[in-house]
Amino acid sequence: MHLEIERLCKLKADGTFLFRDVSLSLKDKEILSISGPSGVGKTTLLKCIAQLTLYEEGIIYLDRKTPEDYGIPNWRTRVMYVPQRAPIMPGTPMEFYTKMLSFKQQRTRNCHVDPIELSQQWNVRDELWDKEWNQLSGGEIQRISLAIALSCKPDVLLLDEPTSALDPDTCLLVEEALKEYACILVTHNPEQERRIATTSIRLRHYTNIEDNADVLMDI
Numbered sequence: 674m675h676l677e678i679e680r681l682c683k684l685k686a687d688g689t690f691l692f693r694d695v696s697l698s699l700k701d702k703e704i705l706s707i708s709g710p711s712g713v714g715k716t717t718l719l720k721c722i723a724q725l726t727l728y729e730e731g732i733i734y735l736d737r738k739t740p741e742d743y744g745i746p747n748w749r750t751r752v753m754y755v756p757q758r759a760p761i762m763p764g765t766p767m768e769f770y771t772k773m774l775s776f777k778q779q780r781t782r783n784c785h786v787d788p789i790e791l792s793q794q795w796n797v798r799d800e801l802w803d804k805e806w807n808q809l810s811g812g813e814i815q816r817i818s819l820a821i822a823l824s825c826k827p828d829v830l831l832l833d834e835p836t837s838a839l840d841p842d843t844c845l846l847v848e849e850a851l852k853e854y855a856c857i858l859v860t861h862n863p864e865q866e867r868r869i870a871t872t873s874i875r876l877r878h879y880t881n882i883e884d885n886a887d888v889l890m891d892i
């Protein structure tokens with residue numbers, strides 16, 4: 674697997690750059706962390722990569738094919754975005770997971786692992802899967818959403834602060850699981866960056882004609 678992003682540009686509503694010429698590359702089992710001040714565009718960058726938000730310029734390839742080559746629904750199953758806060762949905766996590774499996778793009782992928790087993794490793798009690806989403810804590814929602822995403826075995830995971838609501842021990846358990854995947858991960862936690870990132874990018878507020886993504890570490 675090789676994800677390549679070349680010179681991605683995104684404009685704000687006022688016509689100025691949110692980010693400009695962001696380029697990056699990600700291969701199997703690499704973790705690229707994105708940090709930077711609040712409002713700098715980290716979430717928007719993930720959403721652009723997931724084809725959930727339009728961008729003005731730039732090219733994205735997964736194994737030399739563009740999102741259009743795959744078709745957007747297929748792309749989103751391969752390059753999967755997990756939001757910082759799961760939207761409040763009706764029903765239970767198990768109902769959500771069952772419904773997701775019924776979608777054609779997921780059925781044809783045919784490479785699922787059991788999300789309940791995954792979440793057990795992160796101390797999620799089985800009965801939580803049958804509770805309404807709105808009765809779960811932030812940390813429970815975070816772990817269950819992540820288990821569902823990992824269980825789909827996407828080529829790339831786009832994770833927006835995936836452990837922000839977890840206690841330190843559970844956070845370490847989740848980080849261990851992530852090392853088996855290719856991830857682009859937004860984090861405000863420098864220690865987490867040091868522990869798991871193979872490459873780190875820091876976004877700065879755009880001020881001039883240069884790009885505004887600094888590569889901090891490339892191991």
Ligand SMILES: Nc1ncnc2c1ncn2[C@@H]1O[C@H](COP(=O)(O)OP(=O)(O)OP(=O)(O)O)[C@@H](O)[C@H]1O
Binds near residue numbers: 686711712714715717
């Ligand atoms: N689709 C969009 N088009 C243009 N601008 C957007 C779009 N979505 C969000 N923005 C703006 O981009 C800016 C950055 O938002 P974003 O959520 O990406 O920041 P962030 O770095 O993830 O912040 P935080 O660390 O607080 O989560 C905000 O000012 C937001 O209003």
